[in-house]
Amino acid sequence: MLSRTADNLFWMCRYIERAENTARMLDVNLQMSLMPQDAATRDGLWRAVLHISELQHGYDARYPAVTPLDVLHYMVREPANPSSIYACLRAARENARAVRGSLTTEVWETYNATWLELQRHLQDQLPERSPGKFFEWVKFRAHLARGVTIGTMLEDEALHFLRLGMHLERADNTARLLDVKFHEADVDTAARASEFYRWAALLSSVSGLEIYRKVYRDVITPDRVAELLILRPDMPRSLLASVQALTGDLERVSNQRSAETERRAGLLHAELRYGRVEDILRGGLHRYLERFLDRINDLGNRISQDFLVPLAA
Amino acid sequence: MQHPQPAPIAAYDEMLDARGEVRPHYQAFSQWLSQQSADAMAARQIEADLSFRRVGITFSVAGDEAGTERLIPFDLIPRIIPADEWQRLDAGLKQRVRALNMFIHDIYHGHDIVRAGVVPAEQVFLNAQYRPEMQDVDVAEDIYCHIAGVDIVRAGAGEFYVLEDNLRVPSGVSYMLENRKMSMRLMSEAFGRVNVRPVAHYPDLLLDNLREVAPRSTDDPTVVVLTPGMYNSAYFEHAFLAQQMGVELVEGQDLFVEQNNVYMRTTRGPRRVDVIYRRVDDDFLDPLSFRADSALGVPGLLSVYRAGRVTLANAIGTGIADDKSTYQYVPDMIRFYLQEEPILANVPTWRCSRPDELSHVLAHMHELVVKEVHGAGGYGMLVGPSSTRAQVEAFKERVRSRPANYIAQPTLALSTVPTYVESGVAPRHVDLRPYVLCGKEIRTVPGGLCRVALIEGSLVVNSSQGGGTKDTWVLGD
Numbered sequence: 037m038l039s040r041t042a043d044n045l046f047w048m049c050r051y052i053e054r055a056e057n058t059a060r061m062l063d064v065n066l067q068m069s070l071m072p073q074d075a076a077t078r079d080g081l082w083r084a085v086l087h088i089s090e091l092q093h094g095y096d097a098r099y100p101a102v103t104p105l106d107v108l109h110y111m112v113r114e115p116a117n118p119s120s121i122y123a124c125l126r127a128a129r130e131n132a133r134a135v136r137g138s139l140t141t142e143v144w145e146t147y148n149a150t151w152l153e154l155q156r157h158l159q160d161q162l163p164e165r166s167p168g169k170f171f172e173w174v175k176f177r178a179h180l181a182r183g184v185t186i187g188t189m190l191e192d193e194a195l196h197f198l199r200l201g202m203h204l205e206r207a208d209n210t211a212r213l214l215d216v217k218f219h220e221a222d223v224d225t226a227a228r229a230s231e232f233y234r235w236a237a238l239l240s241s242v243s244g245l246e247i248y249r250k251v252y253r254d255v256i257t258p259d260r261v262a263e264l265l266i267l268r269p270d271m272p273r274s275l276l277a278s279v280q281a282l283t284g285d286l287e288r289v290s291n292q293r294s295a296e297t298e299r300r301a302g303l304l305h306a307e308l309r310y311g312r313v314e315d316i317l318r319g320g321l322h323r324y325l326e327r328f329l330d331r332i333n334d335l336g337n338r339i340s341q342d343f344l345v346p347l348a349a
Numbered sequence: 350m351q352h353p354q355p356a357p358i359a360a361y362d363e364m365l366d367a368r369g370e371v372r373p374h375y376q377a378f379s380q381w382l383s384q385q386s387a388d389a390m391a392a393r394q395i396e397a398d399l400s401f402r403r404v405g406i407t408f409s410v411a412g413d414e415a416g417t418e419r420l421i422p423f424d425l426i427p428r429i430i431p432a433d434e435w436q437r438l439d440a441g442l443k444q445r446v447r448a449l450n451m452f453i454h455d456i457y458h459g460h461d462i463v464r465a466g467v468v469p470a471e472q473v474f475l476n477a478q479y480r481p482e483m484q485d486v487d488v489a490e491d492i493y494c495h496i497a498g499v500d501i502v503r504a505g506a507g508e509f510y511v512l513e514d515n516l517r518v519p520s521g522v523s524y525m526l527e528n529r530k531m532s533m534r535l536m537s538e539a540f541g542r543v544n545v546r547p548v549a550h551y552p553d554l555l556l557d558n559l560r561e562v563a564p565r566s567t568d569d570p571t572v573v574v575l576t577p578g579m580y581n582s583a584y585f586e587h588a589f590l591a592q593q594m595g596v597e598l599v600e601g602q603d604l605f606v607e608q609n610n611v612y613m614r615t616t617r618g619p620r621r622v623d624v625i626y627r628r629v630d631d632d633f634l635d636p637l638s639f640r641a642d643s644a645l646g647v648p649g650l651l652s653v654y655r656a657g658r659v660t661l662a663n664a665i666g667t668g669i670a671d672d673k674s675t676y677q678y679v680p681d682m683i684r685f686y687l688q689e690e691p692i693l694a695n696v697p698t699w700r701c702s703r704p705d706e707l708s709h710v711l712a713h714m715h716e717l718v719v720k721e722v723h724g725a726g727g728y729g730m731l732v733g734p735s736s737t738r739a740q741v742e743a744f745k746e747r748v749r750s751r752p753a754n755y756i757a758q759p760t761l762a763l764s765t766v767p768t769y770v771e772s773g774v775a776p777r778h779v780d781l782r783p784y785v786l787c788g789k790e791i792r793t794v795p796g797g798l799c800r801v802a803l804i805e806g807s808l809v810v811n812s813s814q815g816g817g818t819k820d821t822w823v824l825g826d
Contacts, residue, residue, distance in 0.1 A: 038603050039614045133405070134579045137592035141404070148405045193616060291617050343616045 041135045042197040043344035048131035048147070049185075049201035055124035056178035057209040061085055062111055063171035064241035069104060071233055082107040088216045089119045112163045112170075121174055125154050128181075140188040143181070150177045193289055200285045200339060207278035208332050210242060214265055215325040218258070235261050242273040262321060263313040275328065276308040282335070289343065297338040304331055361507045361764040362776055363428060374431035374824055381539045382426070390425060393535045394769060397423050400534075406527055406585055422817035423528060424768045425535065428779055428799040429543075435823045438501065438509060438783065439793055441692030444683060446497045446785045449514060449670045451686040453493040456669055457483045467685050468678045476675070477723065478668035480631065482638065486655050488664050489562040490789060495662035496555070496626075497785040498522075498798075501693070503764035510696045510761070512780065514679065516663060516671040518628050521798040522784050523586035526551060526593075528820040529796070544825040546795040551784070552593035555626075558788035559594075562660045563623040570623035572596045573613065575604070577629050577645045587628050601629070606649035611659045624660045631665050673722045673756050674700060696761065702753040710748065710757040714741050717757040718808075719748065732808055734760050763808055766819060768801055778802045780810050781821060795823035 065081050083102050086092045091110075094117055099106045114120045118127075129151035136144045153173075157163070163170040182202070189195045217238045235256045239245040244264060251268070252260055266275045283305045286298050316324050364375045371379045382390075401420050430438070455461050456479070462468050473479055498519030500512040529548055533540055556572065563570030576587035578600050591598035603613050604622065612619035627634065633643040638651040653659050669675065677698045680691040699706040699717075710717060714733050721729040731744040748755045765776035783797030799819040800810035810816040 037616050038597055038599060039616055040600065040603050041597070042616045130579075133584075135598075136405070137588040137598040144405065145403055149403050152402065197616075289616060 037138070037193045037197075039344055041138050042193070043340070044131040044135040045138065045194055045197045046201035046339070046344060048128050048135070049198045050205040051124045051128035051131065052147070052150075052178050052181050053202050053205040054119060054209065055121050055128065056175055057205075057213075058089075058111055058119055058121050058124065059171040059174035059178075060241045061088065061213065062108065063168065063175075064237045066104075066167055066171075067240070068233065068237050078104070084216045084219075085111060088212045091117060091119060108163065108167065113158060122154065122158070125151055125174075125177075138194050140184075142184045142188045146177075146181050146184045150181070153177075196285045196288045197343070200282060200289070203278045203282040203285065204332060204336055204339070206273060207275055207282065208329065210265055210273050210275060210278065211325050211328050211332070213238065213241060214262065215322060215329075218262070218321050218325075232256060239264075244271065244273070247271060259313055259317055262317065266316065267308060267311055267313060269309070276305075279305050279308055286339075291342065294338075294342040297335065297342050300331070300338070301335055304328075304335075360762040360776070360778065361503055361505065363503075363764050363766045363779070364426075365767075375429050377542045378427070378429060378539055378822075381536075381542055390769070393425055397425065397531050397535060400531065401527070404527070406523070421524065422803060423531060424801055424803075424817050424819045425532065426767050426769065426774070427532060427820040427822045428766050428781065429822045429824065430796075432824050432826045435795055437692065439795070441509075441511075442499055442783055442785050442793060443791045444687065444689060444692055445499065445511065445514070445679065446494060446787055447791055448683040448686045449497070449516060449679065450492060450494050450787055452682045453516075453664070453667055453670050454491050455686075457666060458485060462682065462685055465685065467681050468675075472675065472678070473669065476669055476672060478666070478672045478675075480666035480669070482651065482655070483664070483666040487657060489564050489657070489660050492562055492787055493664040494667050494670070495558060495562065495664075495787050497787065498782045499785060501781045501783065501797075502696075502761060503781075504761035507764070509693055511679070511693050512696060513673065513676060514671040515782075516667040518630065518663065519782070519784070520583045520586055520628075521782055521800075522551060523589040524818050525784070525796060525798045525821070526589075528798075528818055532820040543822065545822040546825050548794045548796045551794045552590060554786055554792055554794065555590065556594040556596070558786045558792070559624045559626055559660075559662055561788040562662065564657050564660050565623065567623065571621060572624040572626065573599045573604075573622055575599055575601070575625050575627040575629055577633070581628075583628065590626070601643075601645045601647050604647040604650075606647060606653055609653055609656055609658055611647065611650065611653050622659060624662065626662045631668065634661070634665065673720055674702070674753075676756075696758045699757045701748055701755040701757065707748070707752050710755075711745055714745055714748075714757070716760060718760050719744060719755055719757045722754055722756060730809075732760060735806065735808070760808065763802075763810075766799075766801065768803065768817075768819075770803065770805070775805070777805070778808050778810065779819065796821040 062085065065085055068081055069078050079102050082104055083092070085107055086095050086102070095102075095107070095110055098110065110117055110120065112121050115123055115126070117123055129147045132139060132144055132147040157170060157173065185195070185198060189198070217234065235258060236245055238261060239248050239256070242265065248256065248261070248264055251264065264271055264274065268274045269276050269280060271277055279301070283301045286294065286301050290298060364372060364379065366372055398420060401423060406420070452462065456473055460473070463470050463473055494516040496519060498515040498521065500515065501509055502512045503509050525548060559572045560570050572594065573596055574587055574591040574594075576584060576598055578584065581587070588598055597613065599613055605612055605614065607619075611622045611625070613622055629645050632639045633645040635646045635648060635650040636643045637648045639646070650659070651665070654661055654665065677695060677700070680695055683689055683691045699710050701707045701710055710719065714731070715736070717733045719731045719733070731740065733741060736744070763778035763780060766779050767774045768777040770777070779799055779801045781797050781799050783793060786792045799821045801817045801819050802808060802810045803817045804815055807815070
């Protein structure tokens with residue numbers, strides 16, 4: 037497969053995954069902000085959204101203060117914000133368009149129709165009128181994109197690069213989400229009553245609340261939330277599940293240059309697979325996640341170098 | 350539905366005869382159409398537009414805001430061609446393309462036709478489209494125009510004329526295929542009543558054709574489609590053809606030359622390329638040989654090509670044969686190379702480079718169509734009868750200042766087909782571009798791209814000038 041094609045496929049999937057994660061995060065925040073709380077807590081929630089995606093500077097350059105409406109606007113509509121739903125769905129579609137010959141008609145049409153519908157929703161002010169409905173729509177378009185991909189694509193290199201992009205982005209996004217919510221818990225001294233809602237919201241944002249109940253059948257505690265989202269292999273958005281899938285995809289596309297990348301992915305996988313949540317928490321979750329994000333970032337760069345960036349002859 | 354009215358000007362109506370009766374080959378369709386309510390047809394039209402947009406069959410318009418994608422309007426009423434008419438067209442097309450291909454080979458080898466005095470030397474060697482780099486270069490199977498799109502119009506009492514030959518990178522074939530898919534989906538019952546010959550195997554023929562001209566003897570030559578990229582107006586078609594043939598769609602940056610071979614960069618390392626179906630103009634193919642500022646091409650490609658180690662389809666330098674000033678020699682080429690009489694006629698053409706013909710053109714410009722010799726896409730032309738006095742005068746100045754740059758033809762009353770317009774159904778002028786594939790044999794699919802001028806009275810069918818398309822139904826015996 038052409039390196040450029042693999043690159044477009046990889047990014048196409050990353051962007052739709054990112055759009056979905058942005059929608060999940062905003063949705064949960066919106067629900068959290070309906071809870072009784074003081075203004076400082078509420079502002080903190082919205083600042084956290086920017087913090088997760090490292091977007092504070094871009095935001096501050098455009099808006100005088102952190103307000104729910106402005107953050108929503110920035111994260112939904114702003115073309116210059118690479119994590120905004122608008123920018124992600126546009127980039128996903130542009131990447132798809134560049135390789136439409138390597139996609140099945142259904143996959144291409146899904147990405148194209150998503151982009152066209154988004155423009156209509158934005159014009160109709162759907163995110164402002166009915167944000168919950170809009171985020172639900174984004175999530176379901178991402179579900180559809182994945183389903184159509186798995187349901188119609190030949191299981192060959194193209195699919196492997198698509199999945200590489202998806203799993204890399206997902207590992208990154210889950211780690212960021214966890215980091216920010218735990219960080220909040222450290223600084224926030226508010227009543228413990230709000231604790232339940234914090235962890236419930238974090239779990240919902242990764243569709244994990246029902247799974248938590250099913251797995252633990254007990255009250256929600258931070259260390260179990262961390263365990264579920266980091267170490268459970270059967271939790272679809274956990275770090276282990278994402279890295280495990282990533283490692284498998286890497287093995288399938290392996291070439292003469294990729295041995296070191298595979299080794300690093302395998303090492304990360306083994307650490308997650310045999311890791312214990314007590315050890316992780318003892319060393320500090322924030323430090324752990326920061327290191328994890330660095331390693332994911334390193335894997336992304338290495339994948340680009342080994343497979344995607346056109347190589348000189 | 351509203352009953353179609355015959356065309357007001359003396360144009361040949363493909364559906365209705367002079368008395369307003371439906372012609373025999375349109376009867377089955379017309380009967381079906383008369384049973385459809387206006388609402389049902391309007392709903393089909395809306396569905397067609399929606400699904401073209403969803404599939405992304407769009408093009409970008411030159412000079413328009415970057416990234417704007419537009420639909421080419423699709424009209425439901427097909428152009429129908431009876432079996433005997435197609436047979437003649439088909440024979441005429443193949444004859445013409447065979448002669449054109451021989452002409453290009455001759456021009457880049459022994460120049461027999463020039464030495465015989467049939468085509469003047471200055472017409473060839475002073476032409477900007479003549480590529481000296483191609484002199485004495487042998488191409489696989491002596492084939493230059495692997496894919497030709499020949500524009501055919503019908504005028505007067507129904508005679509066919511060739512309006513122009515497109516031998517460089519003719520486009521539009523994806524619309525032929527998608528239009529058929531659309532009409533089969535939206536009017537499936539009509540296909541039950543009319544015996545329409547299929548066109549969907551075109552990509553298979555094209556792939557066969559390209560594999561036949563691979564430069565080395567290998568069982569499995571690697572074919573790629575070379576596109577300028579996703580912002581090119583015909584990008585949809587490039588991607589579509591690559592996908593339909595199951596070959597890679599590459600950009601210049603994906604290819605490189607090493608040790609006199611062309612390779613593409615893949616996730617598993619370099620892979621050798623044998624045949625490039627290029628949708629990039631000659632000038633942009635190789636920055637080392639042609640335009641140095643081109644980022645679309647592949648440095649060093651020309652030298653590999655000249656060494657016969659990669660095939661380009663179409664060949665470099667075919668422009669010498671489809672240039673509008675060469676056009677008028679085509680009937681003589683057919684006589685010269687094939688010793689046959691041309692089956693399809695040319696439109697009479699005046700060359701402004703000749704003083705006597707120039708004065709005729711200047712005196713009659715308000716009646717004529719005047720075109721730039723190297724123009725394409727409906728740009729840089731004047732349709733005398735539908736232009737204002739001031740426009741005609743201004744154009745005269747342009748022709749006077751560079752006469753050799755222009756040719757003129759009588760304004761043909763192009764034939765019409767009933768078409769959905771705002772006020773109902775009305776006749777609109779059409780042309781037809783069938784595609785001719787030239788490999789070890791010459792092949793066509795029964796049909797082509799039918800373009801329709803949607804503006805009342807307009808004779809310009811180019812999509813860049815507000816034209817639409819129709820499906821073309823060639824009937825079986």
